Amino acid sequence: MAFALSIVTLEEALEKPGCAICRLEHEAAIRWIDTLLWENTNDPATRKPINNAYGFCPEHTRMLVAIEISNSGPVLGVNIIYSLLAKIVSQDLKKVRSQPQAQTRFSKVLRKWGEKFFQRKISIILQPQQRCPVCEMVEQSGRNILSILFEVIEAKDQKLIEAYQRSNGICLQHLRIGLENYMVRYPKSADFLIQDTINRLDTQQRQMLEYIRKHNWAYRDEKLTPQERIAWLRTLTFFTGYPAEKFNHRIDEF
Numbered sequence: 001m002a003f004a005l006s007i008v009t010l011e012e013a014l015e016k017p018g019c020a021i022c023r024l025e026h027e028a029a030i031r032w033i034d035t036l037l038w039e040n041t042n043d044p045a046t047r048k049p050i051n052n053a054y055g056f057c058p059e060h061t062r063m064l065v066a067i068e069i070s071n072s073g074p075v076l077g078v079n080i081i082y083s084l085l086a087k088i089v090s091q092d093l094k095k096v097r098s099q100p101q102a103q104t105r106f107s108k109v110l111r112k113w114g115e116k117f118f119q120r121k122i123s124i125i126l127q128p129q130q131r132c133p134v135c136e137m138v139e140q141s142g143r144n145i146l147s148i149l150f151e152v153i154e155a156k157d158q159k160l161i162e163a164y165q166r167s168n169g170i171c172l173q174h175l176r177i178g179l180e181n182y183m184v185r186y187p188k189s190a191d192f193l194i195q196d197t198i199n200r201l202d203t204q205q206r207q208m209l210e211y212i213r214k215h216n217w218a219y220r221d222e223k224l225t226p227q228e229r230i231a232w233l234r235t236l237t238f239f240t241g242y243p244a245e246k247f248n249h250r251i252d253e254f
């Protein structure tokens with residue numbers, strides 16, 4: 001049975017805009033990095049997966065820096081983690097040297113037979129042993145929250161079901177992961193989420209078509225309803241998980 005605390009956390013996230021699972025994953029990433037910076041920067045067991053992954057993915061690298069700067073000012077944790085990573089990559093790079101191919105008679109024959117095949121062959125260089133550890137932790141955390149959502153809906157928890165119906169719903173990616181992992185164990189919950197998503201998408205599609213139609217000069221006197229104004233935002237939230245306010249005029253500079 002899901003923990004009461006997790007259910008409350010989920011209900012609270014459902015009251016906020018965007019996909020609740022994406023939101024809780026984001027919060028889990030912040031907590032993980034926060035703990036890393038406060039307690040575990042020098043812990044070899046914590047550092048190993050970071051080193052194995054050649055550091056964090058770009059998104060979580062930015063999060064690491066943002067959290068450290070907003071917490072403490074000097075970026076000591078970043079310096080500790082990335083000075084070792086710089087050393088590791090430098091050492092690994094020294095092992096990558098282009099070796100002159102031994103011109104054996106056999107290799108010459110093979111090359112004659114399949115020049116194009118050999119040209120296409122790509123060797124993998126500096127392959128990380130694992131993915132960004134925050135991404136991995138976040139994915140596991142997302143699956144755990146999804147299992148709670150499925151379990152609680154299956155148990156017909158009316159409070160949570162109503163909170164879900166009021167929410168923006170879960171995003172496409174989390175719907176897919178949830179169905180792949182929990183559809184067999186929680187079939188009624190899967191049916192509910194599938195039908196709920198179909199209803200939302202069908203309604204939003206109609207509203208977006210009305211948005212387009214009412215922007216036609218011939219129908220200029222017909223006013224858009226509030227729902228028709230934001231149907232595209234609801235739809236983008238479904239496809240990305242982001243809350244509506246993330247979609248604005250600002251183009252991020254590199």
Ligand SMILES: [Zn+2]
Binds near residue numbers: 019020021172173
């Ligand atoms: Zn999501």
Ligand SMILES: [Zn+2]
Binds near residue numbers: 057059132135136
């Ligand atoms: Zn990551």
